[in-house]
Amino acid sequence: MFGTDSKETLPQRFAQSHKAWDEYMAKIWKNLLHLVGCEADASVIEIGGGNSVKIGTALAQSGFKGSFHLVDPFEEALAEAQRLYCELLPDAQIHTHTTTLAQAKALPQNALLLANHPLDDMILAAGAGPHDAAELFGWTAIEHEQTIPLSLQVWTGIEHHPDMLSGIKDVIFAEWRAAIDTLKPRALIVSQYPSSTLKNAGMNGLNRHALDILKALRGLYASALIPDEDVQGVLNRVKHYNDKHIGKEVLNAANWLVARF
Numbered sequence: 001m002f003g004t005d006s007k008e009t010l011p012q013r014f015a016q017s018h019k020a021w022d023e024y025m026a027k028i029w030k031n032l033l034h035l036v037g038c039e040a041d042a043s044v045i046e047i048g049g050g051n052s053v054k055i056g057t058a059l060a061q062s063g064f065k066g067s068f069h070l071v072d073p074f075e076e077a078l079a080e081a082q083r084l085y086c087e088l089l090p091d092a093q094i095h096t097h098t099t100t101l102a103q104a105k106a107l108p109q110n111a112l113l114l115a116n117h118p119l120d121d122m123i124l125a126a127g128a129g130p131h132d133a134a135e136l137f138g139w140t141a142i143e144h145e146q147t148i149p150l151s152l153q154v155w156t157g158i159e160h161h162p163d164m165l166s167g168i169k170d171v172i173f174a175e176w177r178a179a180i181d182t183l184k185p186r187a188l189i190v191s192q193y194p195s196s197t198l199k200n201a202g203m204n205g206l207n208r209h210a211l212d213i214l215k216a217l218r219g220l221y222a223s224a225l226i227p228d229e230d231v232q233g234v235l236n237r238v239k240h241y242n243d244k245h246i247g248k249e250v251l252n253a254a255n256w257l258v259a260r261f
Contacts, residue, residue: 001240001242001244001246001247001248001251002232002235002236002240002247002248002251002252002253003235003236003238003239003240003246003247003251004236004237004238004239004240005239005240005242006239006241007242008239008241008242009241009242009243010241010242010243010246011241014241018052022052022053022054022057023057025054025116025250026053026054026055026057026058026061027058027238028058028235028238028250028251029054029055029057029058029114029116029189030058030061030062031234031235031237031238032189032231032234032256032258033058033059033062033112033189034062035226035230035231035234035258036112036187036189036226036258036260037187037260038059038062038064038112038187039066040062040063040064040065040066041065041066042064042066042067042111042112043066043067043069043108043110043111043112044059044064044066044067044068044069044111044112044114045069045071045107045108045111045112045113045114045183045185046068046069046070046071046114046115046116047071047072047101047113047114047115047118048071048072048101048115048118048121048122049070049072049081049115049116050072050074050077050081050137051077051080051081051084052081052116053081053084053085053088054116055114055116056068056084056085056088056089057088059088059089059092060088060089064089064091064092065089065091065092066092066093067092067093067095067108067111068085068089068092068093068094068095069095069096069097069107069108069111070082070085070094070095070096070097071097071099071100071101071104071107072096072097072098072137073098073099073100073125073137074098074133074134074137075098077137078096078098079096081096082094082096100175101122101175101176101179102175102178102179104179107183108183109183109184109185110184110185110186111183111185111186112185112186112187112188112189113179113180113183113185113187113188113189114188114189114190115189115190115191116191117191117192117193117195118190118192119172119190119192119210119211119213119214120192120195120198120206120207120210121136121137122172122175122210123155123158123165123168123169123172123206123209123210124136124151124154124155124158124206125137126168126171126172127154127155127157127158127164127165127168128154132150132153132154135147135150136150136151136154148197148201151198151201151203152201152202152203155203155205155206159205159206165209169209169212169213172213173213173216173217176213176217177217177220180221184261185261186260186261187258187259187260187261188221188224188257188258188259188261189256189257189258189259190214190217190256190257191255191256191257192210192211192213192214192255192256192257193249193250193252193255193256194207194208194211194245194249194255195207196245196249211255214255214257217257218257221257221259224259224260224261225257225258225259226258226259226260228253228254229253231253231256231258232252232253235251235252235253235256236251238251
């Protein structure tokens with residue numbers, strides 16, 4: 001397994017609290033942000049974070065005082081994210097953009113472009129109707145397992161139509177490519193490790209197709225990628241707690257895109 005073997009088992013709080021998992025993931029993000037050279041006064045763009053604060057917590061631990069741009073099409077989730085980030089980063093300038101990646105305007109160039117596990121959500125949002133999409137992603141409570149049955153329903157509808165699924169993947173890939181070409185970020189970090197929550201809910205296919213998009217983006221920007229061995233060295237400094245999912249998937253450099261331009 002990847003990561004550090006501290007001879008500890010997975011703390012129970014990880015299974016009981018999204019906050020605890022956010023704090024664990026923040027350790028990874030803090031190390032990766034250091035790897036790409038994120039200064040305290042940098043401009044940062046986060047895509048589709050909802051009100052998860054993994055990236056914000058990592059920045060707070062690094063004394064971030066720069067400009068932070070949150071991009072999310074769902075107003076309620078974005079409002080909650082803004083509240084949380086203003087608390088976490090009192091010395092930063094927090095800007096919100098209620099829009100999709102494809103439609104985002106007024107974002108700075110030469111920023112750090114970041115996203116934690118966005119591609120499965122983008123697939124679901126593309127295949128859901130407006131009402132279902134709002135129910136899936138417009139929540140404000142951090143404990144949101146109640147959305148799993150609807151996610152499964154939406155994913156089943158997408159999976160049963162291969163042509164639609166292929167088209168959705170092509171559109172998402174094109175949106176990321178266009179955004180990167182337009183924004184010209186100086187660094188890009190995107191994670192898309194397989195989700196144990198999706199797997200346990202019968203949506204492992206969604207994991208696979210989301211990872212396909214990440215692999216395509218890694219291929220497109222291969223010349224800008226920080227070598228996997230360097231990324232893996234950073235990930236290996238984080239405890240795996242003898243958990244196979246963490247040690248084989250979350251801490252696997254192949255499931256991350258880390259690039260400098």
